[in-house]
Amino acid sequence: MSSRRGFLFKLGLALNVVGAALVGIPVIGFITAPMRRSGGQSWIQVGSVANFPEGETRLAIYRNPVSVEWDGATANTACWVRHVQGDRFQVFAVNCTHLGCPVRWFAQSRLFMCPCHGGVYYEDGSRASGPPPRGLFEYDYQIREGQLWVRGGQLPTLAGPV
């Protein structure tokens, strides 16, 4: 009799462990899914080359390649496009390399300045002063049929520069 009770107790325990695992594994997988999805980077069109006059740096906007319908305005991302000369461009993430705040372009002094902790960058994106540990994050770009494309989609950080 006691062995039957002991067996039932163990069976109960085992069934609950199985149940917990069958719920627990998908729960953990569900919550950590964004960690395992790779990158999220792809080529995105940011506009006609003609929109970016030579020698100027202008703000461009692209739509995130990974998005859901309820993203609203947050599905958009801004970047700074510098048309150096001819086919040579530089496309910078707006995010300061220090802590990610949006840097602003000042055409007169040809500097990017960050409002959060005072990071400053030169027009070629290199670090000029302040706390940033490196120059601005720079997207890969391509020109296809007069259109400028950048490879973007994820928040650029020190761990995952664009």
Added chain:
Amino acid sequence: MALFSSIGKWFEERAGLGEAVVPVLDHPVPRRTASWWYTFGSATLALFVLQIATGICLAFVYVPSADEAYKSLLHLNYEAPFGWYLRAVHFWGSNAMVAVMTLHMIQVFLWGAHKYPRELTWIVGVFLFLCTLGMAFTGQLMRWDQDAYWGLGIGASIAARTPFVGQSVVHLILGGPIIAGGTLSRVFTAHVFLVPGILIALVGLHLWLVLRLGVNEWPMPGRLVDRQTYRLRYMEEIHRDGVPFVPDVVRKDMVSMAVAVLLVLACAAIFGPFGPHGVPDPTIIDTAPKPDFYFLALFALFALLPPWTETALLLIGPPLAIALLLAVPFLAGTGEKSWKRRPVAVLGVILIVLTVTTLAGLGVMVPWSPVMDAWSGLPTPVEYVHGRTALELQGALVVQNKQCRNCHSLGGYGGRRGPALDDVATRQTRDQLIRQVIQGGGNMPAYGKNLSPAEVNALVAFLETLRPAKARAAQPVVDPRPPAPR
């Protein structure tokens, strides 16, 4: 009355709540703990209940979607009856909860309440504090305005500095590769389900421990805590000179709880709700994100730490601070309880409070941030252009046009990132000025490529005029020694 009494008896016979609750209310506590100093904990609890009540109300309307959250907050502010008031109470309540909880923490530490046998009560309290800060941060993000969006960017940028797994951690926090709808859903779940669940469980445990171990007696200098004798002496004290918790002690707690809540309600009624500020559109980059007050000190620290120490301090600092807090009852779990005999404890508290408040004050003023519109928005003081030559006036224009004033002030207005220029000519000679402008250095960008020689010439001519009337211009350093013989 007889009817009420018989209903009460009927209920009690079945539920037996009185049996369970009366001893709790009656339990004896040391007489001197009926002190105003001992009421911060109950005030924090009252504010927590207020947060739950107002939070549930806000959840009736708030839409946790990146597209709709902002609109639903505006609806609460302007359309839903009493919506503005409930938002205001929730905001001021959160501020008050962090503030009063901090006071509670400081008080129990100075009164030695973390010592034997209440170590676990302190540890649970530390987790309550961390969870409350977590609520404050996620709550600020749920405001889903520009500050929230870029605040998340800051959080992600900090998380990205984790070695090896930085990017995975960022994507886990953001719920995707970038700040968007998935991020707000995560923040909402944390703020409304996960953290409050943990908080409620921990509050229960915290109160259970207070009841089980008794309220900390009033510390007397020279009366040391000893593991062998403490509990016996405590029992003796409450039997000899104890008072029942209700009503002797609870009176002051009730007043304190009501005052805390009423102050929050008054602030809410007078100052109204906070935000939402700019729309959460990441393509609007003319914004200067700033955290709520509890994180201003941290925000300031990021600007002031030497950059090369940052990653190490970001990674080691917070875990170390938390570990230290948790270790407090083990580092000093016995001995003297009174703050009058614990100079290191008192100095430690003063040092931490001064550091945090100073940093937070700097976080309000942000002297390290360029004033983005100073160059176009501020006038040049009249006395600095009066009687100047055409070249010097041209230089004054260069100062404005090239955004010098975003970092340098004139006449007290402008950025404070670099030194004020009002007396720059007393500090630097013409040659030094030219070198500084062209090469930069000392945290100033080099303007060599961005200014023409004519502009540098005009700029320096203007800067040379900037000194008080009687002050002497800076002179080149001349070696006073006679020239060495050949």
